[in-house]
Amino acid sequence: MNTGASTFSQGVDLSLYIITGISLFFLIGITVVMIYFVIRYNKKRNPKATNIEGNFTLEVVWTVIPTLLVILMFYYGWMGYKPMRQVPDNAMEITVYGQMWKFSFEYPDGRITDTLVVPINQPVKLNLVARDVLHSFYVPAFRVKEDMVPGKDNFLWFEANREGRYDVLCAEYCGMLHSFMLSSITVVNQNAYDEWLTAAPIVTDEHPGLAILKQNACLTCHSQDGSKIIGPSFKGVYGRTQLVETNGETREILVDDEYITRSIYEPNADIVQGYMRGLMISYENIISEEQVADIIDYMKTLK
Amino acid sequence: MTTATTDLNFFQVKRGLFSWIFSIDHKRIGLLYLYSLMTFFLVGVTLGVLMRLELLNPGKDIMEAQTYNQVFTLHGVIMIFLFIIPSIPAVFGNFFLPIMLGTDDVSFPRLNLLSWWIYIIGSIMALSTLVFGDGPADTGWTFYVPFSVNTTTNVTMSVLAAFVLGFSSILTGLNFIVTIHRLRAPGMSFMKMPLFAWSLYATSWIQLLATPIIGITLMMIVAERFFGVGLFDPSIGGDPILYQHLFWIYSHPAVYIMALPAFGIISELLPTFSQRTIFGYTAIAFSSLAIAFVGYFVWGHHMFTSGMSGTGRIVFSIMTFLVAIPTAIKVFNWVATLYKGSINVQPPLLYALAFIFLFSIGGLSGLVLGALATDIHLHDTYFVVGHFHYVMFGGTGFAFFGALHYWFPKIWGKMYNITVANIAFVIFFIGFNVLYFPMLVVGLMGMPRRYYDYLPEFHIPNMISTFGSWILVTGLLLMLGNLVAGLFNGKKTGRNPWNSISLEWQTPSPPPLANFDKLPELPEGGPYNYKND
Ligand SMILES: [Cu+2]
Numbered sequence: 001m002n003t004g005a006s007t008f009s010q011g012v013d014l015s016l017y018i019i020t021g022i023s024l025f026f027l028i029g030i031t032v033v034m035i036y037f038v039i040r041y042n043k044k045r046n047p048k049a050t051n052i053e054g055n056f057t058l059e060v061v062w063t064v065i066p067t068l069l070v071i072l073m074f075y076y077g078w079m080g081y082k083p084m085r086q087v088p089d090n091a092m093e094i095t096v097y098g099q100m101w102k103f104s105f106e107y108p109d110g111r112i113t114d115t116l117v118v119p120i121n122q123p124v125k126l127n128l129v130a131r132d133v134l135h136s137f138y139v140p141a142f143r144v145k146e147d148m149v150p151g152k153d154n155f156l157w158f159e160a161n162r163e164g165r166y167d168v169l170c171a172e173y174c175g176m177l178h179s180f181m182l183s184s185i186t187v188v189n190q191n192a193y194d195e196w197l198t199a200a201p202i203v204t205d206e207h208p209g210l211a212i213l214k215q216n217a218c219l220t221c222h223s224q225d226g227s228k229i230i231g232p233s234f235k236g237v238y239g240r241t242q243l244v245e246t247n248g249e250t251r252e253i254l255v256d257d258e259y260i261t262r263s264i265y266e267p268n269a270d271i272v273q274g275y276m277r278g279l280m281i282s283y284e285n286i287i288s289e290e291q292v293a294d295i296i297d298y299m300k301t302l303k
Numbered sequence: 304m305t306t307a308t309t310d311l312n313f314f315q316v317k318r319g320l321f322s323w324i325f326s327i328d329h330k331r332i333g334l335l336y337l338y339s340l341m342t343f344f345l346v347g348v349t350l351g352v353l354m355r356l357e358l359l360n361p362g363k364d365i366m367e368a369q370t371y372n373q374v375f376t377l378h379g380v381i382m383i384f385l386f387i388i389p390s391i392p393a394v395f396g397n398f399f400l401p402i403m404l405g406t407d408d409v410s411f412p413r414l415n416l417l418s419w420w421i422y423i424i425g426s427i428m429a430l431s432t433l434v435f436g437d438g439p440a441d442t443g444w445t446f447y448v449p450f451s452v453n454t455t456t457n458v459t460m461s462v463l464a465a466f467v468l469g470f471s472s473i474l475t476g477l478n479f480i481v482t483i484h485r486l487r488a489p490g491m492s493f494m495k496m497p498l499f500a501w502s503l504y505a506t507s508w509i510q511l512l513a514t515p516i517i518g519i520t521l522m523m524i525v526a527e528r529f530f531g532v533g534l535f536d537p538s539i540g541g542d543p544i545l546y547q548h549l550f551w552i553y554s555h556p557a558v559y560i561m562a563l564p565a566f567g568i569i570s571e572l573l574p575t576f577s578q579r580t581i582f583g584y585t586a587i588a589f590s591s592l593a594i595a596f597v598g599y600f601v602w603g604h605h606m607f608t609s610g611m612s613g614t615g616r617i618v619f620s621i622m623t624f625l626v627a628i629p630t631a632i633k634v635f636n637w638v639a640t641l642y643k644g645s646i647n648v649q650p651p652l653l654y655a656l657a658f659i660f661l662f663s664i665g666g667l668s669g670l671v672l673g674a675l676a677t678d679i680h681l682h683d684t685y686f687v688v689g690h691f692h693y694v695m696f697g698g699t700g701f702a703f704f705g706a707l708h709y710w711f712p713k714i715w716g717k718m719y720n721i722t723v724a725n726i727a728f729v730i731f732f733i734g735f736n737v738l739y740f741p742m743l744v745v746g747l748m749g750m751p752r753r754y755y756d757y758l759p760e761f762h763i764p765n766m767i768s769t770f771g772s773w774i775l776v777t778g779l780l781l782m783l784g785n786l787v788a789g790l791f792n793g794k795k796t797g798r799n800p801w802n803s804i805s806l807e808w809q810t811p812s813p814p815p816l817a818n819f820d821k822l823p824e825l826p827e828g829g830p831y832n833y834k835n836d
């Protein structure tokens with residue numbers, strides 16, 4: 001297991017060692033005794049068996065001891081877990097958005113990033129928002145994980161205590177590219193963090209349409225340079241005629257405002273020839289009509 | 304005419320396909336289940352091997368991400384709903400429960416046949432997604448919403464298949480409960496009943512009471528997909544967490560539908576091959592009921608990271624630890640049964656001993672997942688995948704194959720090659736550990752489950768695990784090949800090759816249609832009371 005990098009690591013690892021230790025003791029004990037009996041009481045050595053119906057004292061012993069041990073294990077598990085739900089008052093709040101198949105982070109000053117940069121020894125509370133289906137925000141090095149549930153608020157918090165770059169993985173299955181839904185957390189000292197804050201500009205001169213595409217992870221599947229990923233590329237798509245399959249029939253359509261809107265809201269209605277059905281969900285409740293207009297505006301620039 | 308039929312065994316009384324698929328003889332129905340289950344099991348194994356092949360290296364090896372997701376879903380659906388849930392009760396319960404109770408059939412033979420037909424229809428529905436619709440579901444066997452409501456793959460058919468299969472399970476449970484209450488041989492009180500019957504009794508109650516919940520839950524998904532009823536999808540006013548509760552209220556107790564019958568098998572194998580009485584009969588019998596009962600109240604441990612309240616998490620964690628106690632009691636009593644026995648090491652016993660070892664690893668790794676702090680870290684990682692394969696395959700799977708080797712001479716009246724069976728066992732056992740132990744390790748390292756691709760640091764354990772799958776399959780094929788060879792050329796065996804005192808060994812092998820040629824004699828002083836003085 002990797003070395004922990006948050007204040008939770010110690011409690012989690014301690015309970016892991018205690019439970020594994022007790023488990024190994026029983027596993028080895030049971031196995032050794034079992035093998036010993038099989039050899040010692042093999043029918044060649046012991047042609048006549050003895051019937052022993054049971055032993056009340058033994059039954060009591062091996063009921064009471066496991067009971068005490070499971071209480072002990074529960075206790076350590078609970079203690080290691082307890083701080084995870086008690087967020088300190090001075091925690092810095094960041095909102096995490098999860099959607100197929102990308103995490104994005106919104107800082108208090110409004111900046112949106114793909115990866116997280118946080119100062120060391122500073123409690124950070126992450127408010128978890130899922131935009132489409134279930135995801136789970138998992139940082140193995142911090143020993144934290146919470147599900148991102150659409151329509152429900154969930155959160156996690158941590159305090160990193162070692163500088164470095166740590167993996168963030170999506171742990172709840174979320175469709176085709178679930179295993180590619182990765183990000184990272186970089187833990188830096190306070191000075192470096194302040195520098196990063198001032199160096200990285202909040203507002204960019206990015207086209208608003210592109211910002212929406214990025215925010216919704218559209219570019220994971222649709223390229224801007226004509227290359228084929230999972231869905232058709234956006235390059236030169238606007239105004240083109242295109243063969244699509246609608247209800248099993250092939251027809252020719254013009255890629256216009258109406259078609260693009262439909263492709264975002266009902267992605268499986270028309271499928272561009274050569275691509276698979278069912279890989280994209282509807283963004284009807286996620287991308288507003290004004291935003292669709294921005295996207296179309298941006299697409300027109302991709303000649 | 305009537306005098307002639309008494310010498311015939313149940314294979315000989317009638318011949319032809321229809322005499323099998325419309326048979327109401329519990330023995331034939333048990334074998335129908337065996338043949339169909341094994342077929343689906345081999346399909347599931349093939350899918351599993353393909354998954355391991357894909358995971359040999361990071362990046363694409365043999366299939367695309369979408370295909371991989373469908374493969375692991377189908378692997379789960381087949382192994383859970385088509386193989387492991389019916390496995391021991393449907394095959395060995397059907398065949399041996401009536402014989403071990405000293406009676407000629409289950410209480411409702413026609414219902415029994417119906418349950419097999421329902422099983423077959425449900426299985427065909429599940430497999431039909433390979434051919435019809437937009438491909439097999441890509442949701443995982445858990446069908447978590449809202450993804451399962453939104454995806455265009457053939458979730459509806461998979462879910463309907465699981466719904467239909469549920470009825471088969473319910474009917475078998477009902478049949479066994481009534482049979483155990485009504486058809487025990489005169490003189491066989493509950494406390495003189497074989498422990499296999501006890502374990503089926505506890506299992507049947509879970510099948511009867513828990514299965515309807517999953518049926519309704521899955522129907523709610525269909526309602527949501529077709530009519531947009533806002534039950535689970537938050538974008539139309541539903542609650543995805545509600546689905547998880549409903550799903551696990553069935554699916555955790557279902558773990559005991561899979562595990563309890565295996566406990567029953569082990570409790571039969573150990574006394575026979577130790578030639579002595581079972582240690583702690585009462586403790587083993589009642590711990591089954593205790594597990595079945597407490598098992599109803601632990602489902603929340605599948606949802607520790609779903610945003611559940613702190614109190615909820617604590618309660619479910621405590622309850623989960625409580626299940627460990629009756630389970631530990633069983634293991635200790637089994638090991639004590641070997642004490643001062645006269646142990647005859649034969650293939651079925653090897654499977655029983657392997658069961659105790661592998662199931663202990665499965666159960667003990669479950670403690671790591673039951674504790675809150677460690678579960679937060681390990682939930683939805685490969686540690687969970689390793690854990691449940693140790694419990695389900697290392698536990699129930701090994702018990703199933705142990706039972707197959709144990710009752711093989713009774714069912715077919717022939718014996719397989721013992722040496723080959725031993726060799727196959729060793730390869731199978733080694734392959735199993737090489738396949739699944741690295742999963743526990745890579746889970747601790749932080750690799751989430753259901754991953755088509757993985758970070759480079761997870762490469763080595765994944766590679767070892769894939770090698771293990773090849774060893775395991777070699778052992779499995781050798782084992783099955785040896786059994787099939789035994790079917791054709793095995794030496795004829797008598798009534799009682801293992802020298803057991805259980806009732807099924809008093810009748811000829813294979814048994815006659817009415818199960819016994821003469822009235823069976825209950826062993827004096829209990830079902831495992833070997834004459835040793
Ligand atoms: Cu995911």
Ligand SMILES: [Cu+2]
Binds near residue numbers: 555601
């Ligand atoms: Cu469970």
